[in-house]
Amino acid sequence: MPDNNPTLTPKAGLIVPTVAALSATEQAILAELYLPLTGALAYSLYAALRSLQREPGDLSRRRSHAELLGILNVDLPTVVTARQKLEATGLLRTYYQQDQIGELYLYQLQAPMTAKQFFDDDLLSVLLLDTVGETRYQQLAADFTPTTVDLSQATEVTADLLSVFHVDSQKVTHTPTEIQQVRQQLPESATRAAAPALATTNFDWQVLGQILQQNYVDLDQVQASRQLIVTESRVYGISEVEMGKLISEVASLTTGKFDANQLKLAIARRYQRPSTPAPVATPAAASAAATATSQSPATELTAAEQQLVAVAKQTSPYDFIEALKKEKHGFVTSGENRLVHDLVGRGVLSNAVINMIIYYLLQNRELTTLNKNLLETMANDWQQHQIATPEAALVYLKQRQQPKPASKRRNQRSNGRPTRKEVVPGWAKKSATSAATTKGSEPSQAMTDADRQKLAARIANLGSNADKEG
Structure with a gap:
């Protein structure tokens, strides 16, 4: 959902314009191909919106999102997440407007590919x-591959239309007005949202x-x-x-x-x-990431956090989560790989920001595996707050962890839960130490061209060594 979208409330109205019913083939495609991507709740939301269809002529006859929540028996954030999955896969287009009655969302259902x-x-x-x-x-x-029948030895004996039905030749030559009007009313073809970019x-x-x-x-x-x-x-x-x-x-x-x-x-x-984790990146990408890190405000981040930022920028999400899991003597599950791939495929958050989400959940929250709901909630929150860099992600996390009122602090101390310090994984320290030392004694000093070339060569060697080991 775009960052400038208004906050959805249960009182907001909704209208689902009527569209053509799905054919049996389209229903099969929706269930077999789209359902594994969107999940059961988004699939149910698609069906629920179809049940709420009506002609959009009178905008005052609108339903509310509270009614939709009652049909699905879930909360509003869950519906928003499911709606975004329908939008991302091209099954739904969402429009928003305000009038004298209040807020209104128009949900234009799209036929599956x-x-x-x-x-x-x-x-x-x-x-x-x-x-x-x-x-x-x-x-x-x-x-879904159509089967072909060998007709090379067969002769077609199919009857044609005019041999079975009698059609007035005058009406064929001069199309009746009723037919012309219907042709103008019907669209040439059903339109659907473009594939996610x-x-x-x-x-x-x-x-x-x-x-x-x-x-x-x-x-x-x-x-x-x-x-x-x-x-x-x-x-x-x-x-x-x-x-x-x-x-x-x-x-x-x-x-x-x-x-x-x-x-x-x-x-x-x-x-x-399973493979030996090695940050693989292009020399140009690694150089640009190192330069951006050296130019970031050093006053807001500790040395350990700067190392974490450097590794997050130079490592792919798959290698990043694999290295974190291996440091804990674990492995990346197939479900985690799908979650990361889905998040990257949306093309909204950068790799570095996605790495920071992974780090926060696995390291700070001490989860053994990525939780789908937590991952999507956190990604949605960061997208809405326009978190575009790992530096901004750390600053945002610090702001959310500001000291609470005295009464709450006393309650927390009574629970015996110590304040957690930022810990950089061992593999990240090794990967970022060489890059950090090339910056010089001053944290804000920019890297020279020679430093960037050395860093690019080092990363290229990492990639070649991984190839040899594989």
């Missing part, structure tokens, strides 16, 4: 693959293009798969060089073309498995 459109969409198909796994993904693709990234397409050109890969197809490449690069921290290798592996040696589904599967097989 066709199965082919869904599997051709990079974001949705990647999210589905990570949610249900490779085996189920292949099964769903097979279920990713935020701008610093992925170096020129470097990737040079690598693929040397391997005779079809660059036109690469251009058409930009969204898929950006999604996977952000989630797993795949560098341009590594992405070039992956694409070259699945590309045809004769035509230079590659199957996008094969690329998704290759990435899933390589990165969704």
Whole structure:
């Protein structure tokens, strides 16, 4: 939901304009392909909104969100989260206005994509693959692949329309007025929201293009798969060089073309498995992150927090959570991987901010695994407060942890719960120590070009060492 959206209240009115009923095929697509992504509550919200449909001619005849809450038997924040999932997957478009009666939301329901459109969409198909796994993904693709019948030996004997029905030739030549009016009233085709788009990234397409050109890969197809490449690069921290290798592996040696589904599967097989955590980033991205850290206000962050910020900026979310879990002698569950992938795929929060959310939940809250409700609530809160950098995230967390009134402090002390200090993981200290020492004795001193080149080379070596170990 955009940051400038008004706060939703149970008293706010709602109108759901009438749309065409879903066909049996569309209902199957909604249940088999969309439900794993949105979850049961968003699926129920979609059905509830359909039950509240009416012609929007008279805006005074509106329902309230309190009625919607009663149908679903949940609270308002839960409905907002479910609504955002419908919006993100293109099943709902939301509009807001105010009139003499009060606040009003118009919920325009959208038909689901066709199965082919869904599997051709990079974001949705990647999210589905990570949610249900490779085996189920292949099964769903097979279920929605139309079967073909060999008609080469058959002769068609189908009756045509005019051989069965009598049609007045004068009405065909001169279309009746009633038919013309109905044609004007009906839209040409049902419209739906555009597929979710990713935020701008610093992925170096020129470097990737040079690598693929040397391997005779079809660059036109690469251009058409930009969204898929950006999604996977952000989630797993795949560098341009590594992405070039992956694409070259699945590309045809004769035509230079590659199957996008094969690329998704290759990435899933390589990165969704236990591996030695190593922050992998492009030299340009690592240099920019280090420079931004050196220019951040040092007065607000401690040295340990500055180290944490530096690592958060240079590490992909997948590597970040894997390193945190391994330090605790744990592992990343498939559910956690789906949660991180879903959050990155929304393209709203940066990788560094997502890393700070992961750190807060696993380190400060001492959770053994990421909790879906907590993760989404925290991400939604930070998005609404426009938290765009890890520095801003730490400042925001400190503001929320300001000392409470004396009576509350006495109660807290009586509970015997000590004040928690910020602890930087051991792996983060090792990764950030070298970057911190290059800044000089003054925390606010900017990095030189030579320092940035050394840091970029160090990160590149980390990536190459990981390749050798794999």
